Amino acid sequence: MEFVKPIEDILKNNKIKFKTLNYKKLNKNNLESSDKIIICGTSLADNDFLKKTNLKKFDFIKYTNKPILGICAGMHILSSIYGGKLKKQKQIGPTDIIFIEEFLSMEPNRKHQVYSLHGFYAENKKYFKTYSFNACPQAIKHNSKEIYGILFHPEVRNKKIVEEFLRIK
Amino acid sequence: MNLALLFSGGKDSTYAGLLAKKHKHKISCLISIESENKDSFMFHTPSISQTKAQANSMNLPLISVKTHGKKELELIDLEKAIKKAKKKYKIKGVITGAVESIYQASRIQKICDKLKLECFNPLWQKDQIELLNDLIENKFEAIIIGVSAYPLDDSWLGRKIDKEFIKDISKLKEKYKINPAGEGGEFESFVLNCPLFKKPLKIQGSNTYGEKNSWRLEVNVK
Structure with missing residues (x-):
């Protein structure tokens, strides 16, 4: 609830039609009927999505060209689907980060305070470019697709990142 | 769970x-x-x-x-x-x-x-006006028992969180940037009744402490 409802509120405030689904209920029809996909985060104690059978539900990521935004656990999923590895790195609370280039409206070369809540980070240098690093990659983008991963929670204090993602054509 | x-x-x-x-x-x-x-x-x-x-x-x-x-x-x-x-x-x-x-x-x-x-954290990042309206919709009876921001003063102590309250606090949000649900510590509340309670609580007595824009109400309920 606390990881999905704030994202739903951003969509509502931007008058975006949306459907919220548990990933276990994903199917071809509801994927085809959407033009963008946001994979929300989950609690620190929940790593159920990383089980092989559950991760398989996200295989569609490799075969679509729709813009996708993965938040925290969502970033773990994006990286894992492309063969990336997860490594331990706990960050809880406010974290200062710098973007090396503009990333979904975030200005480069200055400090931004973000809200972190994770026990792992995702590393996948083969398919993703890192746009921000503090102890581990904080923001990544796929080398050839509109696929974005953010380790921190933009729904807290940085809603404009999600809003910028919604503007992608 | x-x-x-x-x-x-x-x-x-x-x-x-x-x-x-x-x-x-x-x-x-x-x-x-x-x-x-x-x-x-x-x-x-x-x-x-x-x-x-x-x-x-x-x-x-x-x-x-x-x-x-x-x-x-x-x-x-x-x-x-x-x-x-x-x-x-x-x-x-x-x-x-x-x-x-x-x-x-x-x-x-x-x-x-x-x-x-x-x-x-089921209320995390919830819109604060939406939160206040939810309380009314869910039949919460809650009163203000502490204030600590200008222009709130002791006249707000004991006030029920109802539609009138939401109207007034929304005006203060516009004018003074007060967080309407008190999330910046502007006020504190006390629940006298809600769907979790078997019976409503009644205030038996109370004492008020404070000055200027910092006040608290210590209630005794039964």
Whole structure:
């Protein structure tokens, strides 16, 4: 609830039609009927999505060209689907980060305070470019697709990142 | 899931408990921290001793722990209380009423992570006017028992959170940037009745303390 409802509120405030689904209920029809996909985060104690059978539900990521935004656990999923590895790195609370280039409206070369809540980070240098690093990659983008991963929670204090993602054509 | 509710007696923690129950979780106990520091950033302090009466009305056991309220050290007392709940009531997680405060939320997340407990924050990032309207819709009877921001003064103490209140606080939001649900610590509330209570509480007596724009109402309820 606390990881999905704030994202739903951003969509509502931007008058975006949306459907919220548990990933276990994903199917071809509801994927085809959407033009963008946001994979929300989950609690620190929940790593159920990383089980092989559950991760398989996200295989569609490799075969679509729709813009996708993965938040925290969502970033773990994006990286894992492309063969990336997860490594331990706990960050809880406010974290200062710098973007090396503009990333979904975030200005480069200055400090931004973000809200972190994770026990792992995702590393996948083969398919993703890192746009921000503090102890581990904080923001990544796929080398050839509109696929974005953010380790921190933009729904807290940085809603404009999600809003910028919604503007992608 | 078997959960403990971090309970201040105010609207947010009580409503968070109701939402957890609606999502089929079991509240096994309440945890209250009684801070000697009236200006604690971490804990709500006015009328905190009355959480016993609220717990009775909810028919739930209460773990009440006193703390000197020194910054960061008060977290050790909170951790002790959560540990006690884990041992005594076999809880698997805690529910908090955190809405906006990264300060409170991240500290509780760290304690839960350390104790290998889930941390549920069902009100996290909720629109504050929506939160106030939800309380009315869910038949909450809550009053203001503390204020600490200009232009709030002692005339707000004892005021019920109702439609009129929402109208007035929304005007203060526009003019003075007051957080309408008091998330910046502008005011504190006390729940006299809600769907979790078996019977409503009645105020038997009260005392008012404070000056200028910093006031608290200590109530005695039954």
